[in-house]
Amino acid sequence: MADTGGDMVQQAVTSAVAVLGTVTDRDWREVDAGRTAWSCRRTAEHVASCLLAYAGQLAGRARDAYVPFEITLDGEGGLDPAGNDGVLHVLETTGALLTAAIRTTPREVRAFHPYPFRSAGREGFAAMGVAEVLLHTHDIAEGLGLAYEPPAGLCTYVLGTIFPHVQPAADPWRTLLWATGRGDLPGRAPVTDWRWCNNLVIPAGRLTLEGVTPRAAADLATGGDGGFEWVEGGPFEGTREAAGMTVKAYESGVHRPEFGLYVLVRHEDGRAIGGMGFHGAPGEDARAEIGYDLTEPARGQGYATEALRALADWALAREDVRSLFATVERDNARSQGVLERTGFTRVSADDEDQVAYELRQP
Template sequence: MRDMGGDQVEEAVAGALALLRAATGQDWGVKAGRLDWSCRRTAEHIASDLIAYAGQLAGRPTDRYVPFDITFAECESVEDVLDVVEATGALFSAAIRATPREVRAFHPYPFRSANREGFAAMGVTEVLAHTHDIAEGLGIAYEPPAALCEDVLTRIFPHVRPGPDHWRTLLWATGRGELPGRAPLPTWRWSNNLVIPAERLTLQGVTPAAAADLCAGGTGGFEWIEGGPFESTRDAAGAIVKAYEAGVHRPEWGMFVLVRREDGRAVGGMGFHGVPDEEGRAEVGYDLAEFARGNGYATEALRALSAWALAREDVTSLFATVDRTNSLSQGVISRTGFTLVSEDEEQYAYELRG
């Protein structure tokens, strides 16, 4: 799986600067595309975002943005502003590379945090989208590499159905363009992965990029213990990919990888079979790598996932099926508080109500 990190930020910034520095002789006081900002103000915004994200990864606050800002009072020309964009891009890339994988910092939407991959994807999106705005205002052509756009879409736009053209899809997803068969977006948001804490584990939401890698035989970007991931984890990842490609994937109702706090290693997978039905019932499933079994991980994770789900207004109950021969899984489901509601020749069916 292609990483999302400092290399992508540098690629995005370098491509933007190559285009914009060739147009510094134009009037940057004009509006930037559909924005109310001027082209110069939009370039300043790019730099402000890059340094703000670097500050989040460096300071690692959990409840707010680090309270600092940069000023452009000393920038006498557009060239000066672009120099600041270059410098803040380098600082942001360095911060990403210095941040361990498990670190998360505050970002308000939608789940109150992001990891280094999420911040990298947000930074690249800011660069690509606002370079487009400036280019549109100046009347020059701009199209970033398709791979960069796909990197962003499969990390922080899991709810957006892929299109035949990654750049046009990203423009539509950020309210900047049209796609055949899709209504324009009056408002838009990206979506970092959800992480649910447990005592010894974190349940880390799997992005479409990670799911595609898992179902293709890769690690999904996780460091697995021996014997992981289990085959049913790869099967569940394949279901995530199909839902994403169909445009019906909702990240909070997808798949989570169970990661140990003590060493950052993945031990299994857990998640939902889709969004809650009309009655508010959601189905759950899980597995562990063989060498992780017998430690109470599945019970701990299922309790955390169940508590998160049943605290929502749109969920009334959780449902799970377990093979009659799988006594270990029956123990997990019972210890979590599920009760047996039906059975057939092959399976038991359990329910947990809120």
């Protein structure tokens, strides 16, 4: 999984410019863009502003808010107006800036974005940039009476990165339009309110727990690295199995991303050392099952305990979780020790192969 999203941004911008470049002789200021309240010209400017803002967030390592700058095209503030060809040139330029920022930003860097966990990594900003381009090009094309359908791979990329809560369907472009209130999808109710969803990260001492997107999970489940740089021997088989569970939940439409798989990333070198997460969202009993594994070189150094304590604290602080449950092999004393140091209590040993543990809210 070598691509970090830069190629996707470039492909999206190229697709948009190709279709919009056929109507630069039209007056974009006098035509509304699809169902929006903006003109086609204003919508194109918005896309360029988003691409520039996302590049600024990554390049500036913004922590708590957007970097306070704004793009202004010629024609605003009393300047000579830029023609539609100029607007498309700005779109290409801002797309190139975001691409460069994505390619030069380390994978573990997070920058501020409000939805929904107040940060995003380079993959998140890439997917948001692609979404802005695809969706608003659709709006402009609709307003100008043009046919537009982007490459399916771009839509699948966006859905699998920032729409993990949306069950995929046979047509990814129609699914993306439906998920953003721009169309209908057979068998699904119309969408009137929507947000995309960047992955959650949880600090854990010497580690960070990084939520795995459906796209990354699919790569892990089929033998890839999921976009992470792993220590020798990683990822372990349990992580790949958990990734497969994530993909299955996503395809079934029951995936809740915060109750999925997390990869444990070490601060000192940015390398992944294991996986930890939930077997699914909590049920009616407000109980969630948790599991984990580490690569061989990372064992015996306290990493699992740090990570489990952080994940358990996060989960039990929620209103929809009252207890956590875990099972380990009877002869796995090291894993049992991790649970006990985290505060889990043994609740069952009836199975000849497994021992069950539970941790409840205080």
